[in-house]
Amino acid sequence: MSQAKLEQDAVAIVATMDTKQPEVSCVADIIRASGRGVVLVDVGTSSVAATRSADPAALLADIGRRARNSVNALLAEGRISAIIGIAGGKGSGVFGEVIADLPFGFPKLLVSSARPALLAELAGKSDLLLYPTLVDLFGVNGFTRRILANAAHAIAAMHHKPLSQARRKIVAITAFGVTTPAVNQCVRLLSEKDIEAIVFPANGSGGRKMEALIEAGEFDAVLDLTTTELADDLLGGTASAGPDRLTAASCRGIPQLIAPGAVDMVNFGIVSSVPERFSKRELYSHTPYTTLMRTTPEESFEIGRRTGLKLAAAKGAACVLWPSEGVSDYDRDGGVFYDPEANAAWLSGLRSTLPPSVVVQEMPCHINDPAFAAAAVGWILQNIEKEVVSHENV
Structure with missing residues (x-):
């Protein structure tokens, strides 16, 4: 393979070179032997010795920002098409910052000895592949060599391939088990019109990922069928997607249809984990x-x-689509959460702050009835077509 090709198809290795040099060398050698180039991104504190007296948290944040800018520049120049991190706890946190701007689908792999809770947090923010080492990284030995070799071969086989500009239209949809029938129907109806549906579980992590991808311009419209994460955010449930939920589509100006799917419930863990105030x-x-x-x-x-x-x-x-006969499988006549008064209160609260520019359509059916899905998809199709016409006239 030519040197020019290597320079345009390289793997970035992010590590603290002052503590992980042996591991980096092991991984770099395998990647190069696989025919890929390597770009080293040092996130060690020795690389910014002049600011060593700074607050440790501020120092790590500064290192993360610098490395993030470097990686973004490498991507913009077309030099890298994959990235791998080799880290302990602090380095793993920095790696999460470094990859924050990389597009969905860009290969990102982290070999880490960090605690599981930190790795779970990182996984909730990005399409990151994790390779927990189970042992600490203190040089290369018979055990860590196997881990590092597997990771190096894996990342060497991955290449970022940007989506074609002539791609199919894509709609993001939110789902929960109790709104699955509606989601299945929406996916089918969109598919019949050659529109791709990407479904996100409304479990907190799913909502955050969807908002980030909307912001990144990955979708043409949003069918936000299941907004239950707002209930968890209000009451401290485990499926909260944070305060930025339901904001990205508004900022980007893409068509969005909103429904109160599963807002009848807040999620907690085992029964004993429910806060005392809710007992x-x-x-x-x-x-x-x-x-x-x-x-x-x-x-x-x-x-x-x-x-x-x-x-x-x-x-x-x-547009807001409101199903008068229930918002989840548990919220129907005879169901454990059936409460028309609570559902009507949601609609009243909505109308108290919603501007006239946003259409509210009341549907005399349950959210999982085929008629509801048909109306939701019909609105999406109509407004995606309007977007196409609008762009063609620019």
Whole structure:
């Protein structure tokens, strides 16, 4: 392979060179032997010795920013098409910052001895491949060599290939087990129109990933069928996607349809993990490891109010579809969470803050009825077509 090809198809290795030099050399040799170039990105503190007296957290943040800028520049120049990190706890945190701007699908692999909780946090922010070492990284030995060799061969086989400009239209959809029938129907109807549907679980991590990818311009529209994460954010459930949920589509101005899917519930772990202040509330064991709590009319009003406030910032077409007969499989006549009063409160809260520019359509059916999916997809199709016409006329 020519040197020019190596320089345009390299793997970036991110590591603290003052402590991980032997491991880096091992990985670099294998990558080069596989026919790929290597670019080293040093995130060790010795590389910024002049600021060694700074606060440790501030120093790590500065190192992360510098390395992030370097990696972004390498990508912009077309020099790298994959990245691998070799790190302990601090280095793993820095690696998470370094890869923050890299596009979805860009190969990212982290070989790490960090604690599982940190690795889980990193995994929730990016499409990162994790290779836990199980042992600490103190040089190359018979055990770590096997780990490093596997990681090096894996990343050497991965290449970033940007999407073609002539790709199919893509719609992001949010889902939960209790809205699955509606999601399945929406995916099928979109597929019939040659539109690709990418489904995100509304479990906190899924919502955060979807918002990040919307912001990155990956989608043409959003069918936000399952906004349950807003309930968890309000009441401290385990499926909160944070305060930025339901904001990216408004900022980018792409069409978005919103429905109150599963806002009747807040997620907790095992029953004993439910906060004491909720011990007298209506609870349901969805699984032995998941306890659901029914939202009250007052809470539903607030969730709707927050939804309206977020949609008030929409720069593009937006629509709210409200199913009068229930918002989840558990919220139907005879169901454990059936509460028309609470659902109506959500709609009232929404209307209290929603501007006239956002259409609200009330559907006399359950969210999982085929008619609801048909109406949701119909609106998406109509407004994607409007976007196409608008861009063609520019």
